[in-house]
Amino acid sequence: MDLSRLEINRRTALLTSAAIAANVINPMRAFAQETPRKGGVFNVHYGAEQRQLNPSIQASTGVYIIGGKIQENLVDLDADGQPVGVLAESWEATPDGKTVTFKLRKGITWHDGKPFTSEDVAFTAMNMWKKILNYGSTLQLFLTSVDTPDPQTAIFRYERPMPLNLLLRALPDLGYVSAKHLYESGDIRQNPTNLAPVGTGPFKFVKYERGQYIIADRNPDYWRPNAPYLDRIVWKVITDRAAAAAQMEAGELHYSPFSGLTISDMARLGKDKRFIVSTKGNEGNARTNTIEFNFRRKELADIRVRRAIAHAINVPFFIDNFLGDFAKLGTGPIPSTSTDFYPGPNTPQYPYDKAKAIALLDEAGFKASGGNRFSLKLLPAPWGEDISLWSTFIQQSLGEVGIQVDIVRNDGGGFLKQVYDDHAFDLATGWHQYRNDPAVSTTVWYRSGQPKGAPWTNQWGWEDKTVDKTIDDAATEVDPAKRKALYADFVKEVNTELPVWMPIEQIFVTVITAKARNHSNTPRWGSASWHDLWLSA
Amino acid sequence: MRILSLAGRRLAASIPTLFLILIGVFLLLQLAPGDTVDALMAQMGGGDAATAQELRKFYGLDLSVPAQLGSYLWHLVRLDLGFSSIYGKPVATVILERLPPTILLMTASLSFAFFFGLLFGVIAARGVNRWPDTMISTLGLIFYATPSFWFGLMAIVVFSVYLQWLPPGGFEDIGTVQTGIWRVLDIAAHLVLPTLTLGLIFLAIYLRIMRASMLEVLNLDFVRTARAKGLDETHVITRHVLRNALLPMVTLIGLQAGTMLGGSVVVESVFSLPGLGRLAYESVVQRDLNTLLGIVFVSALLVISVNFVVDLLYARLDPRIATEG
Numbered sequence: 001m002d003l004s005r006l007e008i009n010r011r012t013a014l015l016t017s018a019a020i021a022a023n024v025i026n027p028m029r030a031f032a033q034e035t036p037r038k039g040g041v042f043n044v045h046y047g048a049e050q051r052q053l054n055p056s057i058q059a060s061t062g063v064y065i066i067g068g069k070i071q072e073n074l075v076d077l078d079a080d081g082q083p084v085g086v087l088a089e090s091w092e093a094t095p096d097g098k099t100v101t102f103k104l105r106k107g108i109t110w111h112d113g114k115p116f117t118s119e120d121v122a123f124t125a126m127n128m129w130k131k132i133l134n135y136g137s138t139l140q141l142f143l144t145s146v147d148t149p150d151p152q153t154a155i156f157r158y159e160r161p162m163p164l165n166l167l168l169r170a171l172p173d174l175g176y177v178s179a180k181h182l183y184e185s186g187d188i189r190q191n192p193t194n195l196a197p198v199g200t201g202p203f204k205f206v207k208y209e210r211g212q213y214i215i216a217d218r219n220p221d222y223w224r225p226n227a228p229y230l231d232r233i234v235w236k237v238i239t240d241r242a243a244a245a246a247q248m249e250a251g252e253l254h255y256s257p258f259s260g261l262t263i264s265d266m267a268r269l270g271k272d273k274r275f276i277v278s279t280k281g282n283e284g285n286a287r288t289n290t291i292e293f294n295f296r297r298k299e300l301a302d303i304r305v306r307r308a309i310a311h312a313i314n315v316p317f318f319i320d321n322f323l324g325d326f327a328k329l330g331t332g333p334i335p336s337t338s339t340d341f342y343p344g345p346n347t348p349q350y351p352y353d354k355a356k357a358i359a360l361l362d363e364a365g366f367k368a369s370g371g372n373r374f375s376l377k378l379l380p381a382p383w384g385e386d387i388s389l390w391s392t393f394i395q396q397s398l399g400e401v402g403i404q405v406d407i408v409r410n411d412g413g414g415f416l417k418q419v420y421d422d423h424a425f426d427l428a429t430g431w432h433q434y435r436n437d438p439a440v441s442t443t444v445w446y447r448s449g450q451p452k453g454a455p456w457t458n459q460w461g462w463e464d465k466t467v468d469k470t471i472d473d474a475a476t477e478v479d480p481a482k483r484k485a486l487y488a489d490f491v492k493e494v495n496t497e498l499p500v501w502m503p504i505e506q507i508f509v510t511v512i513t514a515k516a517r518n519h520s521n522t523p524r525w526g527s528a529s530w531h532d533l534w535l536s537a
Numbered sequence: 538m539r540i541l542s543l544a545g546r547r548l549a550a551s552i553p554t555l556f557l558i559l560i561g562v563f564l565l566l567q568l569a570p571g572d573t574v575d576a577l578m579a580q581m582g583g584g585d586a587a588t589a590q591e592l593r594k595f596y597g598l599d600l601s602v603p604a605q606l607g608s609y610l611w612h613l614v615r616l617d618l619g620f621s622s623i624y625g626k627p628v629a630t631v632i633l634e635r636l637p638p639t640i641l642l643m644t645a646s647l648s649f650a651f652f653f654g655l656l657f658g659v660i661a662a663r664g665v666n667r668w669p670d671t672m673i674s675t676l677g678l679i680f681y682a683t684p685s686f687w688f689g690l691m692a693i694v695v696f697s698v699y700l701q702w703l704p705p706g707g708f709e710d711i712g713t714v715q716t717g718i719w720r721v722l723d724i725a726a727h728l729v730l731p732t733l734t735l736g737l738i739f740l741a742i743y744l745r746i747m748r749a750s751m752l753e754v755l756n757l758d759f760v761r762t763a764r765a766k767g768l769d770e771t772h773v774i775t776r777h778v779l780r781n782a783l784l785p786m787v788t789l790i791g792l793q794a795g796t797m798l799g800g801s802v803v804v805e806s807v808f809s810l811p812g813l814g815r816l817a818y819e820s821v822v823q824r825d826l827n828t829l830l831g832i833v834f835v836s837a838l839l840v841i842s843v844n845f846v847v848d849l850l851y852a853r854l855d856p857r858i859a860t861e862g
Contacts, residue, residue: 041712049819050580051623060581134581137588189595195625210624210634211811213711234711239815240686240806243706246693247809250705383579412579413571413824422570433582451586455578 034517039231040535042516045244045256046235049210052194055176056128059135061258061285061508064173064527066214066235070111071199072529073175074102074121075168077284077436081339081523083168087116087177087200091168097161097478102154108223110179111204118154122146123180125156132188135440136174139167161476163483165340169436172284172524202228202531212237222531229534245269248511254535255516257526258285258508259326263385266509267324274514279326279507281520284436284527286335288502289390292419292428295461295499299366299374300426306498308360309427310350313397315503317352322389323506330505332491333442335434337507337523340480343488348495350503357401368402375404381415381430386506391429421453423461432456432502438487443471446494462499544848551841555834559613562833563606566826572598573622573824580823596622609830618834619827623819628831631816636835638708639812641724642801643794645732650739651790655783657740658747659774665752673744681741689734689807696730703729706809731808735801739793746789750782757781783854791847794840 048062055067074088085091088102108116125146129136142162147155156162177200182193197205202224203216214235218228236253238244245265247253249272259266270277291309295301319327328336331345366373376398380391395405405427410418418424433456435441444450448468450457470493474486494500510526512519518532519525574592593599600608612619618628657677661670697705704710709724754760755778763773802814813832820829 048580049623051577051625058581062580132588134578134585134588137585190625209811210631211815212708212809215711236707236711236809237811238706238809240809242686242690243693243807243809246690246698247705250693250697250701252705252707410570411576411822413573413576413822414569415571416575416579417571421575453589454586455575456582 034536036229036517036532036534037536038229038534040229041232041234042230042530042533042535043252043254044233044235045247045253045260046214046237047239047241047244047258047260049237052189053197053205053208053214054178054194056124056178057132057188057194059133059173061527064524065257066216067176067197067199068201068527069203069233069530070197070201070205070216071176071178072201073172074177075171075175076528077172077523079521081283083172086529087121091164093162093164093478095478097163097476098158100156100158100162100164100167102156104152104154105223106152108200109221110200111198111219112179112182114179114181115151116177116179116200117151118148119151120177120180121154122148123184124177125154127183127188128178129174133174135170135435138444139170139174139440161478163439163476163478163480165480165483166437166439166475169340170440173435173527174440201529203230203233203529206232224531227531229532230530233530241265248275248513254513255519256511258282258510259384261509261511263323263326266326266511269511275511276514276516276520277509277511278520279509281510281522281525282508283337284522284524285433285508286337287431287433287506287508288330288333288335289386289504289506290429290432291394291501291503292425292430293460293462293499293501294423294426294428296423297376297426299364300376301461302364303498304360304364305366306501307350308357308364308401309398309403310498310501310503311353311360312357312401312403313394313503314352318390318393319504322393323386323504326509327386327504327506330503332495333432333434333445333500333502334438334487334491335505337505338434338436338438340436341438341484341487343484343491347488347492350498350501354401361401361403371402372404373402375406376426377424378405378407378427378429379415379419379425380407380409381428382409382411383431387430390504394427394429416455420455420457420459423459431506432500438490439475443475443490445500446490447471458499460499462497464493464497464499467493467497541849544845547848548841548845551837555837555841556610558833558837559610559830560606562830563609563826566824566829567602569821569824571824572596573826574598576823576825605826609827613834618831621820621825621828621831623823623825623828628827631828632813632831632835635811635813635816638805638810639801639814642728642731642735642804642810642812645728646736646739647790647794649732649736650743651786653736654740654743655747655786657744659751659779661744661748662751662755663770663774665748670748674748677741677744680737683738685734685738686803686807688737689730689804692730692734693807703727706807708810727808731804731810734807735804742793743786743789746785747782750785751778754778754782780854784851787847787850787854791844794843 050062052058053063053067055063055071072086074086075083076086078084087105089105090103091100093100104118110116130140130143142159143156144159145157179198182198183191195208202219202222204219206215206217208214216233218231222228238247241262244256245261248256266277269275293300293306299305315329331349332347334341334343336342361373378391378394380387391407395407398405419428432445433441444457446458446467448458448463470486470490474483477483477486510520515536517534517536522528573596574589578589609619621628621631624631657673661673664670693705696703704727708727715723760773760778763777801812802818805812805815817829817832
């Protein structure tokens, strides 16, 4: 697949406002007639080592890319983004939304031979998801107990209604199960199993050599028939992006997930027939670029100034010239990939209009003296090349309307501390990572009353009672249609008030060898179990 | 044996220095915004405030700064480097795991740079201002001016991607399990490109120093004497000039043993080698204080011991140092 095709598809997708799930014509179709081949080693680029590998206690792509092949979740997403049972076979909720019952699959064993039962689910839910797992602790805040009447049944009991569709969209990421018998004694965080994970998944952990590689081998007792196909997966730790691209070309790597290479290398490899470069398979990992406003600055507390800043920046120009095919114009906090909640583009938008920006700033009373109205300190997050480019673009665009911007760069820890704890910023920019349901990842950016220091939450010094109420109502609304409508209201309200502006939508880019089959076939494929992945000869 | 007592005194003097360095680094890191929990949050992509608080307790960050420093030093006196928060293992173990690749890479590239620097320096000095000198000096300048990451990447593109002669990265082949001599050869093949990349820059420095020092010594009286008593030029160079011209080179090696550790962050990243440089970089980004202090400690020890050896070498090369003291 080449980039020009991706380009056309991107435009088409924009026009029809269809989900980006349709971004690329299914590359698997052409190979439908091939017989899956058993065997082979799949080499994966691993850019940033994590402190541990257990996805039951850490929700991040850096953990899923490894732990997600070894441990399994109750529910995953299918090709259409709908929940499909993995360890759970079926589920149902009571009408009041306070009880959710999962029926578990029979005859599954852990890699150490012990049987998998509802006891494991109950233990993981109460001790890991509720207490340790990031995002999980918020999701399961009102979980009171998990009953296990028999080894195949787990009954989740909630103090407040839990919308079933929220739970099912959250569980693919926040529903990985760990073995009770390995974790019940001692401190869970310090358990050595976290670095040598034991699961029920298609691949068995073999070895972790810090700073070098991780190896997992085929699980011969895997519960899905004839799966997996691969003999082995090797994750190679390569921190330098350019070096990783060279290793792809030298054939030492088969797959670089989550935009692991530089933008220019991804564009270059996209023209090479040996590789497939696409956003497909990452729809579940959509993110938006942000501008976060600090309301403690009197200028930014004025809504006219925030709108002026938005009008002053030519977003389509930036996307076309810097991000290319890997990004599109965003319309708010809920990205267009979210088929269940995307409210459409008809919410307040701020297209590029320099004259309007100047008029708004003049109207707000910030006249230019010597070409400069006021100065702002911009803190860009260090996560990606695009943020760095975007912050420079903001600086230059605002310079043209008389706002001087000083960029202050920090590393990860420093950025989070200064923005979300010390509030030592005027503007900040980074990524808002959307996790399939606004209640999981998005509303904390806007709901007031977030504890100081919690990263990626509303630390702007901004509070809006209407928005708070919409968020609270939606979080406990059991009717899917009403929930969707409430989130549409939410987007309208926050796009009007603009405490955070989210004008660019991006999906992670996958670079994978053209020999791979059955890849990128679910919206969170990088995190998925790869039980059906195989390599052609 | 005066030289031994001299070196011994120097060794003793370096212990307070070591402690000052450690305390300095500790305090300096307190100035960096964010702690290891912030870094972990950044890596996880978010978490709530209660989780963060619990994690701070878990990593012992709820104590005051003097209390943390005091406890660190108290452990250090008992030769305990503490526990690494990113690795979940004792720091000593983490560093020991990373030491072999670093030392291997460092020794290989230093030896490479030293040997060829010496050779080219001598050749350039003998043909001063003629074409060998011009060529060597120009090449040296190019090597010196080229950033090592670019050198490394270009070497990968040429030798691994196009020619496919050498592996593009890593410490050894993971696909097949090798033992004995085959494993040694495999690791050697993986280290060729990183050694050249790291060595070339130092080579440039060494050859310039060697050239200058040769030229200086060549003009001294005893060289004229040697020539006057009828020695041929090769003998003059090897027996008389070289030994005297080596002193600045040896000094430089002592100084650069430390630089090599820092300089290899780039090379280790480009070639995905599990060395100390990358460990140090990661510990800074992750605010893993114990590991970073441990690395500073080990690096300082390394520099001190290399300088100790250099002191001994001085005496061997120039007996006047041992007698004068």
